[in-house]
Amino acid sequence: MSFLTGSGRSGEKIMSYTAELGKIIKQTKTLLQAELDSGLELPEFKPPAVNKVPLPMPLPMPLPMPPSTPVTETLNDLKNSIGDCRRCKLCGRRKNIVFGEGAENASIMFIGEGPGMDEDMQGRPFVGEAGQLLTRIIENGIGIKRDQVYIANIIKCHPPENRDPEKDEIEACIPFLKKQIEIIRPKVICTLGRIAVRELLKRDFKITLERGRWLTYGNIPLMPTYHPAYILHNPGNEKKLKGEVWQDIQKVMSLLGIEVKKSS
Numbered sequence: 001m002s003f004l005t006g007s008g009r010s011g012e013k014i015m016s017y018t019a020e021l022g023k024i025i026k027q028t029k030t031l032l033q034a035e036l037d038s039g040l041e042l043p044e045f046k047p048p049a050v051n052k053v054p055l056p057m058p059l060p061m062p063l064p065m066p067p068s069t070p071v072t073e074t075l076n077d078l079k080n081s082i083g084d085c086r087r088c089k090l091c092g093r094r095k096n097i098v099f100g101e102g103a104e105n106a107s108i109m110f111i112g113e114g115p116g117m118d119e120d121m122q123g124r125p126f127v128g129e130a131g132q133l134l135t136r137i138i139e140n141g142i143g144i145k146r147d148q149v150y151i152a153n154i155i156k157c158h159p160p161e162n163r164d165p166e167k168d169e170i171e172a173c174i175p176f177l178k179k180q181i182e183i184i185r186p187k188v189i190c191t192l193g194r195i196a197v198r199e200l201l202k203r204d205f206k207i208t209l210e211r212g213r214w215l216t217y218g219n220i221p222l223m224p225t226y227h228p229a230y231i232l233h234n235p236g237n238e239k240k241l242k243g244e245v246w247q248d249i250q251k252v253m254s255l256l257g258i259e260v261k262k263s264s
């Protein structure tokens with residue numbers, strides 16, 4: 001039995017509705033034809049107007065940005081890429097960028113905080129009074145030439161009045177030092193003073209409590225010791241501080257298999 005035709009009383013009802021619908025359609029057609037015959041024009045169909053929504057403009061492709069840390073292979077390439085650096089406000093009053101100096105294949109890298117006035121004038125790291133003390137530590141203590149190690153700082157331009165480097169200055173400059181470490185790949189890093197170790201390891205550091213204990217930068221052993229300037233600024237304590245630095249330097253020598261001379 002088909003559910004379209006139905007059965008019994010409901011089937012009869014459907015049949016009568018169908019007949020009625022057929023009649024209505026027939027009458028409508030007749031009426032329409034009569035209207036058309038009398039010249040009436042049916043309205044033209046137009047699709048409803050739709051408010052045009054502008055399509056979003058495609059976003060411009062981002063321009064390639066220069067990498068914040070230049071990809072370079074040699075220290076010379078890196079130095080050239082720094083150029084006449086204007087990446088932080090220290091560029092305004094500096095006389096020279098103090099890039100760093102020493103052997104590209106140095107086993108030991110000394111890292112201080114930033115150039116002083118003498119360094120700014122000469123464009124070389126650790127050349128003032130504190131630098132001369134460092135040179136004596138290297139040549140008379142370790143027993144190697146200064147140009148066999150590499151010496152650099154956290155920042156490369158002299159901060160006015162020898163103040164500590166500021167956060168934005170360090171952030172702008174430290175990628176260059178990190179790249180230098182990457183190129184040199186020293187067997188050991190010796191940091192000089194609190195700021196150098198704090199910025200390389202990115203943690204607070206109490207130099208008087210924590211110096212002389214091995215740490216690591218990446219996989220490179222790192223020995224934190226006093227900055228030579230700190231020894232010079234504490235003449236009353238000079239002997240004690242020099243003795244502590246010498247203990248730290250002997251640990252570095254021992255790691256590198258350098259014999260400590262009795263006369264040192």
Ligand code: SF4
Pocket residue numbers: 082085086087088089090091097155156157169172173
């Ligand atoms: S301190 Fe470093 S980042 Fe700042 S201007 Fe000098 S080289 Fe550039």
